[in-house]
Amino acid sequence: MDVFEAIRIRRSVRKYRSDPVPGEVLDQMVEALRLAPSACNYQPWRFIVVRDAKTREALAHASREQMFMAPAPVIVVGCGFPAKAYQKMGGSGNSAEIDVTIALDHLTLAAAAAGLGTCWIGAFDEQAVKRILNVPAAAKVVALTPLGYPAEPGLLHFVEANKRKSQDQVISFDRF
Numbered sequence: 001m002d003v004f005e006a007i008r009i010r011r012s013v014r015k016y017r018s019d020p021v022p023g024e025v026l027d028q029m030v031e032a033l034r035l036a037p038s039a040c041n042y043q044p045w046r047f048i049v050v051r052d053a054k055t056r057e058a059l060a061h062a063s064r065e066q067m068f069m070a071p072a073p074v075i076v077v078g079c080g081f082p083a084k085a086y087q088k089m090g091g092s093g094n095s096a097e098i099d100v101t102i103a104l105d106h107l108t109l110a111a112a113a114a115g116l117g118t119c120w121i122g123a124f125d126e127q128a129v130k131r132i133l134n135v136p137a138a139a140k141v142v143a144l145t146p147l148g149y150p151a152e153p154g155l156l157h158f159v160e161a162n163k164r165k166s167q168d169q170v171i172s173f174d175r176f
Contacts, residue, residue: 013148059132063125096142
């Protein structure tokens with residue numbers, strides 16, 4: 001599958017089978033994270049690949065009770081280190097959150113290409129996630145995503161083209 005097909009089919013999945021992700025497939029997903037670009041190639045991140053069922057359940061509770069996450073065989077937690085990131089992003093801020101987000105997006109596309117589902121999780125209690133996973137104070141939890149096989153066959157291939165805004169509503173050329 002080429003990258004444009006993965007972009008076209010990728011959807012947020014909220015129902016997962018409990019089937020484990022085979023080791024070689026999980027290795028590919030981890031490699032997608034590792035190879036992602038970052039500002040100045042600083043790679044100011046750490047990704048926690050959570051396979052333990054009790055920990056996944058605790059993370060689902062810490063994610064505003066989004067319990068659909070827990071049955072997925074893996075939850076990936078993306079953490080950034082603001083002090084280790086490029087410090088002049090846009091002239092003033094650091095790049096940590098953007099860098100982690102780029103890597104997680106690489107993961108979501110690699111997952112779609114492998115027939116796996118993901119779902120961006122931005123609603124969570126950061127302090128609770130940090131406690132559960134022993135994340136150091138210097139790190140910022142940026143986002144989480146469950147990772148696993150969709151429970152409903154064909155879910156990734158359901159295209160909602162009419163739910164996307166038209167190009168002229170979201171793209172400008174040369175000027176705003």
